[in-house]
Amino acid sequence: xxxxxxxxxxxxxxxxxxxxxxxxxxxxxxxxxxxxxxxxxxxxxxxxxxxxxxxxxxxxxxxxxxxxxxxxxxxxxxxxxxxxxxxxxxxxxxxxxxxxxxxxxxxxxxxxxxxxxxxxxxxxxxxxxxxxxxxxxxxxxxxxxxxxxxxxxxxxxxxxxxxxxxxxxx
Amino acid sequence: xxxxxxxxxxxxxxxxxxxxxxxxxxxxxxxxxxxxxxxxxxxxxxxxxxxxxxxxxxxxxxxxxxxxxxxxxxxxxxxxxxxx
Numbered sequence: 175x176x177x178x179x180x181x182x183x184x185x186x187x188x189x190x191x192x193x194x195x196x197x198x199x200x201x202x203x204x205x206x207x208x209x210x211x212x213x214x215x216x217x218x219x220x221x222x223x224x225x226x227x228x229x230x231x232x233x234x235x236x237x238x239x240x241x242x243x244x245x246x247x248x249x250x251x252x253x254x255x256x257x258x259x260x261x262x263x264x265x266x267x268x269x270x271x272x273x274x275x276x277x278x279x280x281x282x283x284x285x286x287x288x289x290x291x292x293x294x295x296x297x298x299x300x301x302x303x304x305x306x307x308x309x310x311x312x313x314x315x316x317x318x319x320x321x322x323x324x325x326x327x328x329x330x331x332x333x334x335x336x337x338x339x340x341x342x343x344x
Numbered sequence: 345x346x347x348x349x350x351x352x353x354x355x356x357x358x359x360x361x362x363x364x365x366x367x368x369x370x371x372x373x374x375x376x377x378x379x380x381x382x383x384x385x386x387x388x389x390x391x392x393x394x395x396x397x398x399x400x401x402x403x404x405x406x407x408x409x410x411x412x413x414x415x416x417x418x419x420x421x422x423x424x425x426x427x428x
Contacts, residue, residue, distance in 0.1 A: 179425055186422035195418050204423035215428045278417035300404075301411055302418045307404065317389065319396035326403040332410055339413070 175223040178215050184225075185232050186211070192233070192303040194279070195286060196294065198240060206243070210236045230313055233303065278339070285335040289328055296321055297328035352393040359386035 186207050193203035213235050214221070214228075221228060286294050295314060299305045300321075307325075311318045362383030369376035405411065 182422075182425050186425075187419075190422040191418035191420055194420060195414075200420060203420075208423050208426040212426050212428060215426070275417055275419065278413060282414060282417050301406055301414045304406070317392055319392040322399060322404060323392060323395045326399050329403070329408075329410060336410070336413070 176225070178211065178218055181214070181225075181228055181232070182211055185229055188303045189232060189236055192298055193236065193240065195283065195298045195302045197283075197287070202240075202243070206236050206239050209239055226309060229305070230309060233299075233305075233313060281336065281339045285332055288335060289331055293324050293328040293331065296324035297332070300325050352390055352397065355386050355390035355393060359383055359390055362386060 189210065190200075190203050190207050193206055194200055198206065210232055214232060221231075286298065289297070292314075296310055299310045299313060300307070305313065307318050307321050310321045314321070316324075362379050365379040366376055366383055369379065402408065406415070
């Protein structure tokens, strides 16, 4: 059976970036990831050895924690306490610099914010959290086919919204 | 993409039967809520299946231009493992 630390290595990057892509400031995302895994740690003796189930549980806990945070109107840390620049993004392509990534992130976040919530959720879970269609269907409580349609619609809308940005980065 | 046309056919046929049952109930001045609800859910399922069947083959690629941009932008490092 995988240890919680091993699950963390796989899931924490996906969860952190998904939280940021779906509207949380980076510092808040980091707090939510850690708080989520404290809860997972406390539940460690009751968890089954099923990667997909644990991934689903991690994302569900993080979503609920974020809802609670929004409801309580509180922030766990000041948003500027840990800046994205300090954290240092890890660009995947050699040509992309940190500045490029920060610029892209702002543009993409603005575009995501213009998507209907169900499309944004399906697409970010698919592309940023790298969930399978089946996992997204379970996570969002809709059919797999509806998930596929939502991802496709989100992509089409994003291509429209980001036409200029995509040209710049070609 | 794995599309079950049998599934689409079954859902569509059953939805049509539900419509017929609901219509007959309406003609008899009755309300058959069970048939009505079943019709709606089956019709929704059939519509989703048909829409998914019409998606292009590359609709779910993560490594297209857009996907590469998104992956590059959202590659922030996670926080360290919490102190438990």
